[in-house]
Amino acid sequence: MVTLNHYLILSAILFAIGTAGVFVRRNLITILLSIEIMLNAVNLTFVAFGRALGSADGQIIVFFVMTVAAAEAAVGLAIVISLFRHKESLNPDSFASLKW
């Protein structure tokens, strides 16, 4: 029997994987992918809670998150392309000129 706790644990694992990806990977596209994983981990939590509480709100919010995530991916990729054109690099550490 799959309980709410199972979903939450899976979601936490996915979120941790995503976070780790954001921190350790040196490729902007991979980082974007990791962010997508984090978003989906949150989506999973919403859906799980929605089912456990017998409410449709969780699913509705997930639709919104997916829409925003799609838009975010489009904007993010566009920025990545423009950054690459600028510096011929996808390493986030090479874009650190906006500092003190």
Place this chain on the structure above:
Amino acid sequence: MLILIPLLPFLGFLLNASFGKRVSKAAAGAVACGAMVGSFAVSLAAVWQLVGLPHESRAIANQVFTWITSGDFTAAFTLRLDPLSSVMILVITGIGSLIHIYSTAYMHEESDSEYARYFSYLNLFAAFMLVLVLGSNFLVMFVGWEGVGLCSYLLIGFWYQKKSASDAGKKAFIVNRIGDFGFVLGVLLLFVRFGSVDFQEVARAASTLSPETAFGTVSWITLLLFVGATGKSAQIPLYIWLPDAMEGPTPVSALIHAATMVTAGVYMIGRNAVLFGHAPQTLAIVAVIGAATALMAGTIGLVQNDIKRVLAYSTVSQLGYMFLAMGVGAYGAGIFHLYTHAFFKALLFLGSGAVIHALAGEQDLRKMGGLKKDLPITYWTFLIGALAIAGVPGFAGFFSKDEILFRTYASGHTILWVVGLLTSLLTATYMFRLVFMAFHGPRAEQARPLPDGVGADLGPPSGHHAPPAAAGHAHGHGDHLHDAPPAMAFALVVLAVGSVVTGYAGLTTLLGGRDLFAHYLEPSFGAAPVEEVAQHGLEGTLMLVSIAAAVGGIGIAAYFFLKNRRAADQMAERFSGLRTLLVNKYYVDEIYDATVVQPIRIVSQEGLWKVVDVRLIDAAVNGVGETIAGSSERLRHIQTGSVRAYAASVFFGAVAILGYYLWQ
């Protein structure tokens, strides 16, 4: 209807201040004079209505609006006309109108905009003074009280490009401020003690008390109020601004000395007669200060050579008389003297203005002489004014001054009476010294007419001795001086008539009168007793003594300055030490400079500026700035520019907050 009385001059001020620059002198002058004459007409109508009421309940109140409401405390902007304020408004608007009319001629050489500025100030001055005397409580009075202070500053410093004039304006303002501070403290203490600032309520509350034998709260209240009066009415120790106020145009001096400003202090004491009556010790101080001021100013007036300064010291001296009267409880006599003095002092100032005008700005008595022939109108009216102020029987000053001296003696203040009598002698002497030096005797060589184009009194008097040969007289009079123009002559003649007839309003029973003036004022002084002193024998004797003093004073002046000018010089030489002391006005200005002005300067410069301001206030402000700049210098390194570092800080921050709530 009462509101119209101060409102008309105020509207005149607004009109001239807003549009005066764009209209002709005739229009500006007409607006100002019209406002004053209109106000005079309304005053007459109001007083007529007042007189129609039964004697005991003579008062007309007019609440304009409720000004302050706070808890139990309410102060309404209420104007109240009673016998005392009716005398004041007639003096202010009546004499004020004459001074306005006179000014249209006197100030004619000013440019259009200056002319309008002058008249707007003049109107404002009258408006504030009317608010002062019509106010039914201390707060409304204070509005007028401060307003006349402001206007005196503006008018004394009217020729602000002249350093001495702007200094004199500032001096008047600052010295008045010191007095006003006392006045404010007095009003606050009064409010704490009686819970009201309304004149009538305070009088009612005070009349239930018994007169203070020790120096208690009421004495403090009245003493503080009197400090305010010494500032406004130029008494020791705050009289120093008035002689310097001569820097203003001459009609302004007439206005300040006769109709407005200096009478405020006397009026204020009269208005609070009941309160002062319950503080005998304060009254004694008032009487002594009044007598001392009268004598001191009289002696200084004896040796001054500036025609206006002589008159200024005579005003200080006459105000001393009024305070003497107030101090011995003869409120009616004090106000009576205020009223007659307004006529002859306005007359004397306007007369001296006519002399100055004719001589194109000359104010030094030593450079005048023999003007009698050339300026007949000025001479005769001035002579009437001088006779009135000297106290010669038949003229206004005699009745009021004699009344004060008699009341002083009758109340048992023999020493003050002697001082008053001596001052009376001095008054006659210095006034006739002035008359003889200016109008009689040989014409001084320098006293030549000068082109009219130069503004009267503009610039220091010495600047006007252009060589006579260069005097291409504008009107082609040659060596002949021109007497007062019609507008000026009109004011002089009306005031001269006033200086004779006004005294008869207060004719004592001894001389067949009915003491009408004092009787009329009785309701205003409330419980303050105006007991009929039925000592006609004594009154007659004292009257003869004061007549002797007046005639003796004139005689002394005639001997020294008419018959034997050399004797005067010899006297001056023999008492050269005393003379130097008097010429330097007892060194009071110098003493104040050394004891007050310089210490304040030094403390301000060396202490407040260089220590408190620079080392404390500036240091604190700069210190805050430096601390922020220094810490920012270190903190800004947190902004590394690395996006993942920011992400890490967000992440760890979220973890920390979450952890805090989980382990709480």
